Amino acid sequence: MIDVLLGLQWGDEGKGKIVDVISPRYDIVARFQGGPNAGHTIEIEGEKQILHTIPSGIFHPEIVNLIGNGVIIDPFLLVKEIEDLQQKKADPKKNLLISNRAHLILPTHRLLDVASESLKGSAKIGSTLKGIGPTYTDKTARSGLRICEIFRTDFREKYNELKNYHLSLVSQLYHFSYTDFQLNGMSFAEYEEKWLASLEKLKFFHFVEGEIFINAEIAKGKKVLAEGAQGTLLDVDFGSYPFVTSSNTITAGACTGLGVAPHKISRVYGIVKAYCTRVGSGPFPTELEDETGEKLRNLGKEFGSTTGRPRRCGWLDLPALRYAIMLNGVTDLILTKADVLDTFDKINICTHYESKTEKIHYLPSDILGQLLHPVYTEMQGWMENLQKAETFNQLPGAAKDYIAFLEKETGIHFEMISTGPGRKQILERKMHIIKQ
Secondary structure: OEEEEEEOOOOOOOHHHHHHHHHHHOOEEEEOOEOOOOOEEEEEOOEEEEEOOOOOOOOOOOOEEEEOOOEEEOHHHHHHHHHHHHHOOOOHHHHEEEEOOOEEOOHHHHHHHHHHHHHHHHHOOOOOOOOHHHHHHHHHOOOOOEHHHHHOOOHHHHHHHHHHHHHHHHHHOOOOOHHHOEEOOEEHHHHHHHHHHHHHHHOOOEEEOHHHHHHHHHHOOOOEEEEOOOOHHHOOOOOOOOOOOOOOOOHHHHHHHHOOOHHHEEEEEEEEEOOEEEOOOOOOOOEOOOHHHHHHHHHOOOEOOOOOOEOEEEOEEHHHHHHHHHHHOOOEEEEEOHHHHOOOOEEEEEEEEEOOOOEEOOOOOOOOOOOOEEEEEEEEOOOOOHHHOOOHHHOOHHHHHHHHHHHHHHOOOEEEEEOOOEOOOEEEOOOOOOOO
16 A cells, blocks of 8 residues: 655645655655655754655665656756765665656756746746746647656657757747856756766666556555655645646645556645745735744744745645645644744634635635635644653643644644654654544
């Protein structure tokens, strides 16, 4: 069987840390969607590690880590990530597998990303400019290149064909010149040269038919954890469209992104931050554009691990959370960054929205077209350092009340409570029945 772990908000919920913590329970950790726009942060012995494409079980040498077919790969960024890991005593050559069906992010995909965002002006999506959207567009249009093709004798011919098509789009559609564009401090030509060189380095890694491998391992009784990137509310179908990513970030995405049947999925772990954040543009009903929001940002160190951009912050949004739980079939909740709320004497939780005519208890499809007013329940803050607690029972009463309220509202048990960024700063609980 396969368990799934994913974020239930707009990303940045702390998935990387949780995967790292629970990885020892599994034989395989597999990423099933997204690309280097992800930023999963892990803190090991006080040192921060940020992963973008590689699964978060990589620091456990006994665990196999698979980059699934639903992931898109920038060879230059992946090789850089691998080299960084090798300096930190991790060895991806020993426990990293790459699915042959994963698609490649070309330098021109990044060029298209920048050109598209530039044309949109104030209506831009807030892309990370990593070429994610254009790559998934080519995948859907059946014109993309898969990583298995780098071993073909005609790869450069196919690469140049797609590259020239992209350059014509940039020039004719977006009126953008690639000669003026800088990628990672390099000219387009310099970046392309390093990108092509990175392909040669990747050839020494272990490529597999990902779907064959993972189903064979499941048949042997091996335990698999599917790791999602971004968050449920950025799902291309069910997120706050059009301000979403270009893949399916929900549980169903694990089936298509790894090649496993739905009935093989067992537990679904939903990660939820004790408050909400969002990077880039898009609706955010509980956003706090005041001193409280700034306090959350500073205490939570809410700056993008991939882009460095300051994250927008707001109170926890229960309508959006319930919606995410429903979409994913969540069986267990994990609360992160509860310690960020340590110094708030009052904590608000949005229980529903009000529009002109009705109360709304879910995330509506036309969230941009409806004027939604969040309605809050105020709870007492605990005003204590949660990092001192070594067990759940040692948490302050107000913190337990906060968790109990969320469990009652969602009907789902919180299996873990994260009280800090470190591996050991997590409290586990035994399963129990939530009374409705």
